[in-house]
Amino acid sequence: MPVADLGPEIALIAGASAALLLAMVLPQQRLGWCLAPALAALAVAALWAFAQRSEARLTFSGTWALDGVTLWARLMIVVATALCLILAPRWFARDRRHGEFYTMTLFSALGAIAMAGAADLLQLVMAVLLSSVTGYVLAAWHRDWALSVEAGMKYFLIGALANALLVIGVILVMGMAGTSDYAGLKGLDVSSPLALTGLALIVSGLAFKLGALPGHAWVPDVAEGAPVPAAAFLTVVPKIGAALALYRLVHLFPDAEMLRPLIAALSVATMSLGNLAALWQTDVRRLIGWSSVSQSGYALMAVAVADLAPGALPWLIWFLAAYALANVTAFAVVAQLRGRTALSGYAGLARTRPAMAAALIVAFLSLVGIPPLIGFVGKLGLFLVTIDGGYAWLALAAVLNTVVSLFYYARVIAPMYFADPPGAPPATLGLSSHAVVVLCAGALIGVGIGSSPFLAEALATVILP
């Protein structure tokens, strides 16, 4: 077996085990040291993945695709996970047993990578389950805080249902097609009602991980109740894996008659619902959660036109990267402000904590898609491929939604920048989260302007089979 093909994933497992062993021997106030093996594992995984960048083949008997999609998923997920983990030691400083948090997060990241890399339906199921099971724990980490437990519970209940649907869907498709590996499924006729039902069920199972309709209801609760590092992780990392897995699915059955319209409809419904629900939120974390639902809707635009427009895949990747960076920035600001969540708590922040306010404004404007931030480049690409693929009405719906979304982002930006601070400056978490905020906000601007080399790389992305 070509074990080295899975080097990055094995590095994550090794890192997770090391963190767990370390957590067993360290005293409580030193548990943050578990960050070191976790970051080391992530660095090894990134380098290993980069070393495999020119590979394009199926491996492990055709269950794992070692191609451009996997490469980008690995890189994006590893970077996003590292940024989220750096927030953790200070956040959990008083938590009694947070050493396992790093292990759990690494396993969850592994699940997300496996979703994107799966080239077999059963492998996909395993990946979704790994990502879900660890996710429930991460969401409910603050077990003596009702909101956190509620978030975990809701995540679990919706997840259990969605995963069941996914498994049923996989079985239907396998039963009708006679095989579960993508190389065998590619281009197969799936016009029978049972197979189509199966596909629809798979889509709804992945929509849960993506945070899109019909499995979206957990996102705002997790954003509000989960520990902020976990919230940042759960709204970003599984989404990257799920969006790419969905893309692979559409790429497998480009001619399945109802797949594209279904995804387009889900896309419109998701972005509209997310935006409308976010409109009057008075809780910033919930607001970011709903905005993250609407962003899933935008991502689905590129999935709907998969293979119809030549640039659909690279632009999806770029949009996901832009979204991940902006969302992590927003949550990092919330973390740096010690989880401050009431909208009124943000009044006058530009006066008391100018760097945090500026970073949050940049993150929100990037999510809107204001140039020259990276979010603009991503959204521009989405519009481009959607119109090119013949779904101009979808682009129009996204435009309307973008205008609506500006309204609620402005509801946070306006008091931050225009109002007077009510009292003493808000307490902050520490240097590491400050550094994450500054780094991410700088990247939102810098990578936005300097998109070109990355984009050239993404445009060459290969997808198998």
Add this chain to the structure above:
Amino acid sequence: MLTLAVLLPFAAAALLAFAPVPAGASRAIAIATAALALLALVVVWAGFTPGAGFQAVTEAPWLPALGVAWRVGVDGLSLPVALMSGLLFVAAIAWPMEREVNARQYYAWFLFLEGASLGLFLTLDLLLFYVFFDLSLVGMYFLIGRWGHGEAQRAALKFFLYTLAGSLLILLAIIALVLMTDPLTFDMRELIALQPVAGMDVRAGLILLGFVIGFAIKTPLFPVHTWLPPAHVDAPGPASAILAGVLLKMGVYGLARIAMQMMRETFAAWALAIGIVALISILWGSIVAFAQENFKRRIAYTSVNHMGYAVLGIAVAGSAVTGHEAARDLALAGAVVEMVAHGLITGALFLIAGAFWARTQDYELDHYGGLAGNAPRMMAAMGLASFASLGLPGLASFVAEVQIFIGAFAIWPWLAALALLGLIVTAALFLGMLQRIFFGDRPPALDGFTDLTRTEGCILAALLALVVLIGVWPAWLLDMIAAGPALAFGGG
């Protein structure tokens, strides 16, 4: 040189945003930067040959995969508007702040806005055009929301939402237009030469509709002008001057540069409809302005009226692929002069309105009267600007409007005749405003009303001197525009 004019304000804005510069020094830096940017434009003007296509062109790759690059250059359409913008920014930045809070950030945002505005007029890349279009919204949003008064945040948000909706429609239209080219290019010169949607029907119409609605919101034209009055009333005076003087021109400029030049056939097919929308804006703007008791709001509505003339000029210029060339050139030159004239005149009027606010915090006409004795210089400035705005011969607007009307009479006589009604209403509303502010009995509360300070007087004198100069000797401006067939077809 053009790149310098765009990037210098951005660099200075970044400096002011992050470096702890004291208020006085930041004001000096801002004025110096704006003056340098204007100087760079004047240098380009000195080497400019009228009617010889795009000049002073610079290119550098940005997103080669999409055919996007940093491209700047000027022709007879963009240079006059850019020069006017550069001048108006110097005036608005040098104008004293209404509320002296957070001066460093105020000037930083102003410079940011200047970079975006000049970039929009100078760029030759359609995507950069959109980038600057959006950045101007961000800059203006923060200026209104932070330094405005009254319901400033509400007005700022309304402005941002409305114009973002417009700009995203423009983005969709740009994408749809560019997707017609192969390989993809966002180069304006190539798009003008290629005419990518020529010969198409429905798709071209939809793309044009996207551009027209998007630019109509920005211009603004009836019925999507409703963001304008609150934004103006609650904005600080200098920001209002920029909003009216520079940002509204982006709509007209875009309509001319993109819709008219890049989609010649489609634009010609729909020119009459655009002309009718312009006519409604002319009449509606003047009549509604007449009914306003708040004089800043009154001036704001006259912008709807004046931009109507400019759009009418563009509609006439693009009305047919062939025929009536002379009349169409005249109308196009008129539209460009109208943009410059309106920028100078309305910029001056809004600065004066800012001076009133700084003294009384009041815009209600009923609360004023008899100020001729207290403030003769202010009366002179406001009187001259008002007369210029209503189109008195010998002043800049007259030159513009005469050319637009002559052009329009040649193509659609009935439409031009109806549009003339707007002139009469405008005259009535400006004369009424002057009379109620400066004549009659002075309310006792205004006894301490002071005249224009020297700074204010000098700035207004410079702007209004140009208005008179264009009025009595328009040849230099018309030469620069050189509206020939080359301009109507791009790159004149």
